[in-house]
């Protein structure tokens with residue numbers, strides 16, 4: 468008798484919940500099950516809202532509006548907003564294992580800090596998928612943490628992920644946007660093993676000010692105005708470690724002041740993957756002291772421009788273990804203005820097999836012409852055993868002057884290098 472009574476109470480509770488088909492709260496715990504067509508709004512702090520598997524919460528306007536602080540949404544069903552899908556306040560956490568659809572923004576915490584999103588499902592927004600930047604007065608927008616897992620898909624008709632400073636984006640899934648796929652500010656950290664792609668007629672794969680990007684996946688932009696990675700004016704440096712693909716009209720583009728405020732910080736780039744500029748420039752690093760080093764497997768498609776400042780184009784100790792052929796597909800690498808150095812730390816000066824002036828620059832060939840690089844605007848070339856400086860008067864000279872290299876210097880001069888530099 469006792470057992471039968473318990474079962475009937477359970478049955479009654481289930482019937483009651485299903486007939487409400489609503490997001491219902493018991494204190495700070497909110498459960499959404501069934502089909503809720505008028506959304507849910509609550510301005511308290513510290514709420515925990517769960518959309519159960521099979522449940523659907525929708526509204527012609529915002530589907531979930533939780534503008535208090537420290538709220539948490541776990542979605543295992545469907546959230547569908549005619550306007551925003553989820554609007555939140557400070558320190559909102561969203562764990563999505565279901566589907567989130569929005570006629571406008573997917574998750575919107577603009578003007579607040581500390582959005583946490585773990586996405587293993589789908590976020591599909593007609594406008595920005597995640598809007599977590601500062602408001603019009605510059606308030607908020609810091610400290611986004613996004614983890615998009617291998618099953619996570621973020622689709623956007625505008626920016627995919629927009630946030631301010633101190634953002635951290637870990638992507639093993641797919642972030643695809645019509646505009647910038649990921650747009651963040653200073654001290655950003657992006658760890659990408661998946662796909663970050665801008666696929667519209669404007670926009671960059673990543674738009675960032677400073678911080679660190681580690682890429683083992685793909686960061687791409689399709690637009691003829693777009694860069695794989697676009698670096699805006701910044702107060703701090705940016706490091707990029709690439710073993711995957713970075714591709715855009717320009718692969719990596721740093722603002723030089725032509726259209727927006729110039730970036731004069733350092734870009735430190737370690738490349739063992741591919742950096743490709745479909746429009747002809749693999750990279751343009753603008754002002755500041757920039758360092759790009761190619762490691763084993765590292766390749767460039769397109770030309771390179773280090774811009775102003777004293778820059779360094781380096782080849783890691785392991786680079787020539789496998790690399791043969793022309794660096795940058797024969798396109799010129801330009802040191803730009805300033806005292807710029809090429810560093811070939813594993814190469815002996817006796818491995819130079821040719822140094823030829825061309826209309827674009829100086830073609831340096833190594834190892835019986837099996838490897839070559841076309842250089843312009845560099846003031847010094849360093850090898851394991853010697854450095855050569857192109858002095859202001861256009862004369863190429865070893866630095867310091869090892870006696871055995873005098874003949875070589877003479878040969879370089881005969882090839883016309885000094886004349887070109889002086890012209």
Ligand SMILES: [Ca+2]
Pocket residue numbers: 752753754755756757773774775776777778
């Ligand atoms: Ca530079």
Ligand SMILES: [Ca+2]
Pocket residue numbers: 721730731732733734752753754755756757
């Ligand atoms: Ca720079």
Ligand SMILES: [Ca+2]
Pocket residue numbers: 773774775776777778802803804805806807
């Ligand atoms: Ca330079």
Ligand SMILES: [Ca+2]
Pocket residue numbers: 802803804805806807844845846
């Ligand atoms: Ca220079």
